[in-house]
Amino acid sequence: MRGLTKRQEEIFSFILRSLREEGCIPSVREICQAFGFASTNAVNDHLEALVKKGYINRRPGMARNIEIAPDFLIPERGVPIVGRVAAGSPIEALENLDGYLDLDVIYEPGLHFALRVSGDSMIEAGFWDGDYAIVRQQPKVESGEIGVAIIDGQATVKRFRWLPDGALELVPENEKYQPFRVDPEADFRIGGKVVGLHRVIR
Amino acid sequence: MRGLTKRQEEIFSFILRSLREEGCIPSVREICQAFGFASTNAVNDHLEALVKKGYINRRPGMARNIEIAPDFLIPERGVPIVGRVAAGSPIEALENLDGYLDLDVIYEPGLHFALRVSGDSMIEAGFWDGDYAIVRQQPKVESGEIGVAIIDGQATVKRFRWLPDGALELVPENEKYQPFRVDPEADFRIGGKVVGLHRVIR
DNA sequence: TTGACATCTGTACATCGGTTCAGTATAACA
DNA sequence: TGTTATACTGAACCGATGTACAGATGTCAA
Numbered sequence: 001m002r003g004l005t006k007r008q009e010e011i012f013s014f015i016l017r018s019l020r021e022e023g024c025i026p027s028v029r030e031i032c033q034a035f036g037f038a039s040t041n042a043v044n045d046h047l048e049a050l051v052k053k054g055y056i057n058r059r060p061g062m063a064r065n066i067e068i069a070p071d072f073l074i075p076e077r078g079v080p081i082v083g084r085v086a087a088g089s090p091i092e093a094l095e096n097l098d099g100y101l102d103l104d105v106i107y108e109p110g111l112h113f114a115l116r117v118s119g120d121s122m123i124e125a126g127f128w129d130g131d132y133a134i135v136r137q138q139p140k141v142e143s144g145e146i147g148v149a150i151i152d153g154q155a156t157v158k159r160f161r162w163l164p165d166g167a168l169e170l171v172p173e174n175e176k177y178q179p180f181r182v183d184p185e186a187d188f189r190i191g192g193k194v195v196g197l198h199r200v201i202r
Numbered sequence: 203m204r205g206l207t208k209r210q211e212e213i214f215s216f217i218l219r220s221l222r223e224e225g226c227i228p229s230v231r232e233i234c235q236a237f238g239f240a241s242t243n244a245v246n247d248h249l250e251a252l253v254k255k256g257y258i259n260r261r262p263g264m265a266r267n268i269e270i271a272p273d274f275l276i277p278e279r280g281v282p283i284v285g286r287v288a289a290g291s292p293i294e295a296l297e298n299l300d301g302y303l304d305l306d307v308i309y310e311p312g313l314h315f316a317l318r319v320s321g322d323s324m325i326e327a328g329f330w331d332g333d334y335a336i337v338r339q340q341p342k343v344e345s346g347e348i349g350v351a352i353i354d355g356q357a358t359v360k361r362f363r364w365l366p367d368g369a370l371e372l373v374p375e376n377e378k379y380q381p382f383r384v385d386p387e388a389d390f391r392i393g394g395k396v397v398g399l400h401r402v403i404r
Numbered sequence: 405t406t407g408a409c410a411t412c413t414g415t416a417c418a419t420c421g422g423t424t425c426a427g428t429a430t431a432a433c434a
Numbered sequence: 435t436g437t438t439a440t441a442c443t444g445a446a447c448c449g450a451t452g453t454a455c456a457g458a459t460g461t462c463a464a
Contacts, residue, residue, distance in 0.1 A: 229450075229451060229452085230451065230452065230453090231450075231451065231452095242451085242452085242453090243453090243454085243455090246452085246453070246454090260452090262452080262453085263451095263452065263453085264451095264452080265450075265451055265452075266451085267451095267452075
C-alpha cells in the first residue's frame with residue numbers, strides 16, 4: 001500500500017472493510033460519519049486522492065459508486081502458504097507468506113475436474129484410496145503420463161501406454177495388478193490428464 | 203432456485219450478474235430500465251417477492267441496498283467433483299456433480315496454513331518432495347499423528363511420538379532416516395496437525 | 405366466483421448521496 | 435518565498451434512489 005498517506009490508507013481500508021463486512025460500498029456520508037468529519041468534502045478530497053493514485057475508480061453520479069482497483073480487490077482466498085516460521089504463530093507471521101494455495105488459481109476453472117480415486121491400483125504413483133485426482137480435460141494423453149480413461153462410463157485413473165500397434169494399455173502402479181489393454185471396440189474416451197492430487201487426512 | 207417464478211428468477215439473476223460483472227448492486231431504476239419496465243414499482247413488487255421468499259434482504263432507505271442471501275452468494279468455486287461420467291464431457295455432465303473441491307470449504311480459513319514439504323523423509327506416509335502439507339494450527343499433536351514441529355524456526359513435517367518420559371520423538375517415514383529426539387532445551391514449538399496434502403503434478 | 409398472487413402502469417415524494425464552491429490551516433518542497 | 439499537496443470546515447445544489455399509493459390485467463386454486 002505504497003504512495004498513500006496515513007489518512008488515505010485509513011479511508012481506503014475502511015472502504016475495503018465495509019465491502020467485506022457490510023457487503024456494500026459505503027456512501028460518502030457514511031465514511032464521513034465513521035471518521036467524524038463535519039464535511040462530506042473531506043471524504044471527497046480523500047476519494048479524489050485515491051482515484052489519482054489508482055486505488056479506486058468512481059462512476060459519476062451513481063450512488064455508492066466507488067470501484068476498487070482490481071489489484072486490491074483480490075480477496076485472500078485459499079490456504080496461506082508459509083515459508084519460514086521464525087517467530088510467532090505461522091499464520092500470524094504474514095511476513096513469511098509465500099502466497100495462497102487456491103485451486104482456482106492453480107487449475108483453470110472450467111477446464112479441470114476432480115475425481116475420487118477408489119482402490120489401490122495407483123498406490124505406487126502416490127494415489128491412495130479416497131484421494132482426489134485433479135484432471136485437466138484434454139483429448140490426448142501421452143505415453144507415460146497418468147490420465148483418466150472413461151470406459152463404459154466408468155472413469156479410471158491409470159498410467160497410459162500407447163503400444164506400437166496403436167492400441168492403448170492402461171498400466172496400474174501396483175504390482176498386484178496387471179496392465180490392461182483397451183478393447184478397440186469398447187466405449188472408450190479419454191477424460192484428460194491427471195495434473196494434481198488432493199488428500200484429506202483423517 | 204425453487205419457489206421463484208420465471209420473472210422473479212430473471213430479476214434475481216440480473217442482480218447476481220450485475221454484482222459479478224459490474225461490481226455493484228443495481229439500483230431499482232437500473233433494473234427497471236434493463237427489463238424495459240415503465241414503472242419502478244414493477245421492480246419493487248419483484249424485489250418484495252424475493253425478500254418474502256428469502257432470496258434477498260433490503261436495508262430500508264439505503265441506495266443500492268439489496269443484500270443477497272448467503273445461500274446464493276456463494277459462487278461456484280473450486281474444482282468440480284465428478285462422480286459417474288456416463289455421457290458427454292465430465293465437466294458438462296453436471297448432473298453427476300458431487301460438489302466442489304474448495305480448500306476454503308474443507309479447511310477453515312484462518313486456522314490452517316500450508317507448508318511446502320522438502321526432502322523424502324516422509325515419503326512412506328505419502329508426502330513427496332515439493333508437496334504442500336496442509337496444517338491445522340493447534341497446540342497439541344497426539345502420538346502417532348503427523349504434525350509440524352518448529353525447531354529453531356525451521357518447520358518439519360514428521361510423525362509425532364510422545365515417549366513415556368514426556369519427551370517428543372519425531373519419526374520420519376523413510377527407512378533411510380532415523381527417529382529424532384527433540385532436545386527439551388531447544389527452541390521448539392508445535393505448528394499443528396497435518397490434515398491435508400496437495401500435489402501439483404508436473 | 406371469489407380471493408390470492410403475479411405482473412405491470414403511472415404518479416409522486418422525501419431523502420439519500422454525489423458533487424461543487426468558497427475557505428482555513430499545516431507541512432513539504434523547490 | 436511562493437507553490438503544491440494534505441486535510442479539513444461549512445453550505446448548498448440537484449440528480450439518483452427508495453418507497454408509497456392507486457389502479458389494471460391475468461392466472462390459478464378454493
